[in-house]
Amino acid sequence: MKKHINFSSIINFGIFLVLALVTTSVSAQKFFTREGNIEFKSEAPMEKIEAKNNKVSSAIDTKSGKVEFAVLIKSFHFEKALMQEHFNENYMESDKFPKSTFAGSITNLKDINFAKDGTYKANVSGKLTIHGVTKDVATVGTIKVKGGAINVTNAFKVKLADYGIEIPSVVKDKIAKDVDIIVNSDYKAM
Amino acid sequence: MKKVMLTALVLIVVMAGAGYWYWNKPHEDVANAEPELSINAQEIVTAFVTNEQEANTKYVGKLIEVRGKIFQIDETEDGSTNILLETSEPMNTVLCQLDPLQKQSKEGIAVGQTINVKGICSGFTADVVLDRCHIIK
Numbered sequence: 001m002k003k004h005i006n007f008s009s010i011i012n013f014g015i016f017l018v019l020a021l022v023t024t025s026v027s028a029q030k031f032f033t034r035e036g037n038i039e040f041k042s043e044a045p046m047e048k049i050e051a052k053n054n055k056v057s058s059a060i061d062t063k064s065g066k067v068e069f070a071v072l073i074k075s076f077h078f079e080k081a082l083m084q085e086h087f088n089e090n091y092m093e094s095d096k097f098p099k100s101t102f103a104g105s106i107t108n109l110k111d112i113n114f115a116k117d118g119t120y121k122a123n124v125s126g127k128l129t130i131h132g133v134t135k136d137v138a139t140v141g142t143i144k145v146k147g148g149a150i151n152v153t154n155a156f157k158v159k160l161a162d163y164g165i166e167i168p169s170v171v172k173d174k175i176a177k178d179v180d181i182i183v184n185s186d187y188k189a190m
Numbered sequence: 191m192k193k194v195m196l197t198a199l200v201l202i203v204v205m206a207g208a209g210y211w212y213w214n215k216p217h218e219d220v221a222n223a224e225p226e227l228s229i230n231a232q233e234i235v236t237a238f239v240t241n242e243q244e245a246n247t248k249y250v251g252k253l254i255e256v257r258g259k260i261f262q263i264d265e266t267e268d269g270s271t272n273i274l275l276e277t278s279e280p281m282n283t284v285l286c287q288l289d290p291l292q293k294q295s296k297e298g299i300a301v302g303q304t305i306n307v308k309g310i311c312s313g314f315t316a317d318v319v320l321d322r323c324h325i326i327k
Contacts, residue, residue, distance in 0.1 A: 034285060034317055035266050054268055055287060057315030072319055074251065074312035077290070081217040098250045098313035186267075 029114065029189050031060045031150050036185030038071055042176045049083065049175070051076040058185055060150070062114040065106040067124055069183075072099055091165050097132045104137075112143060119144050124154075130163040141183070154183040218310075220322045221292040223253055225308045231258025231275035231284045231318075238314035239282060249311040249318075255326065256284055259304045271296060273307065273323070281316055286323040294324055 036056035042049040057070045073094035078084035088094040104126015106112065112120040125138035141154035157178045160167065167175050227249070234256060237245040258275030261283055265271055275284040286307045288294065299305070309320030 034283075034315065035264060035270075035272060037268070054266060054270055055272070055285060055312075055315075055319055055321075057317065070315035072312040072315060074310070075319060075321055077321075080213070081215050082213055084217075095251055098246050099315070 029062050031062065031114075031187035032190045033058050033185050033187045036069075036152075036187075037183070039182040039184075040076070040179050041182070042179040044174050044176050047174075049078075049087075049179075051078045051084070051087065053077070056183075056185060058152075058187070059190075060106075060152070060187060062109075062112075065109040067102070067104050067106060067126065069102040070099055071101070074098060090168065091160075092131055097130075100128075100130045102126055102128050102137075112145075114145055114150065117146050122152075128158075130158065131165050133163040135162055148189055150187045152183060152185050152187065156181055217291050218322075219292070220253065220289060220308070220310065221294070221324055223308075225255035226252045228255040228257070231256055232277045234284060234311075234318050235277045235279070235282045238318055242314055246313060250313050252311055253308060254311050254320065255306055255308045256286070256320065257304065257306045258284055260299065260301050263299065263301060273299065273305075274317070275305075275307070283317045284320060285317040286320045289322040289324055291322065292324070299325065 034057045035054060036058050038053045038056050040051055053071060053076045055072065055075045059068045060066070073092045074088060076084070076087065078087065104124055106122045106124055108121070108123045112122060120143045122141045122143045123138070124141055125136070127134050128137045129135075137156070139154055139156045141152055144151040144153075158181055159178050161177065167177075234245075234249065234254070237248070256275065258277075260273055261276035261280075262274040263271065264274070270290060271288040273286045273288065275286065277283060286309055288296065289309075306326040307320065307323050308326055309323035312319045312321050
């Protein structure tokens with residue numbers, strides 16, 4: 001009789017283990033995209049400077065809150081070829097620094113339910129590397145959960161001088177010192 | 191004096207014209223350009239995974255021809271077509287975005303097919319990214 005009870009409790013424990021594993025694997029999801037969008041805009045008196053990149057790679061780990069972005073500078077497309085050339089050669093030096101990255105984490109993970117459709121505010125902080133210079137940044141983004149996929153939007157300003165991006169003195173008054181970065185990316189569960 | 195004025199005027203017009211052309215100069219003609227290098231998808235991904243810095247110097251900014259098997263074709267919401275070429279690691283592909291400036295026919299492209307693509311290498315995220323791609327027939 002005693003043996004029998006032990007046996008069933010082992011089975012129960014086994015069921016519990018399996019359930020626990022299944023639940024963890026469902027909630028410990030990773031979201032990923034290789035086709036995210038980042039746009040930048042700079043309102044200058046002379047001309048509006050804007051460019052788009054639709055091949056941003058990014059991953060979000062919903063368990064640890066880790067967030068990663070990798071953005072290739074040469075994948076920013078400008079309408080004017082000359083502007084694209086100047087952006088790459090004179091400002092970003094993309095031959096030397098082809099990639100910008102962000103590595104950080106969501107600090108209010110408990111406020112976001114990745115398993116439930118809805119719109120959530122995400123506080124994100126981490127290290128942003130542009131033009132070979134790494135800075136600590138913090139921003140608030142929006143995460144939309146819908147049908148098992150997520151969309152992330154965020155807008156923030158980057159001060160060119162912070163990242164050692166020099167504006168030639170001839171055009172100093174014509175180019176804004178801050179640029180707006182707009183992120184809009186759809187992720188799929190991995 | 192009249193001659194000098196006329197020459198000056200012609201010069202100004204020419205310079206203004208050149209300036210205007212320069213400001214509005216067209217994007218590079220990739221469709222008709224010869225690739226500088228030819229490599230297969232696995233090789234270029236391995237080069238970036240092994241030593242990204244070295245691969246950056248070797249490939250970034252260059253028009254490269256890559257040969258590989260189509261692993262996935264993505265039609266994105268903004269109207270772009272991205273062809274992913276397979277390697278031994280599903281997370282590391284060669285992402286070839288078809289040229290949005292010089293359009294081409296996408297007829298006959300299918301997953302599983304082996305193709306040659308040329309495009310300008312922008313670098314490595316988790317994928318090697320080629321911009322302004324053209325399929326070589």
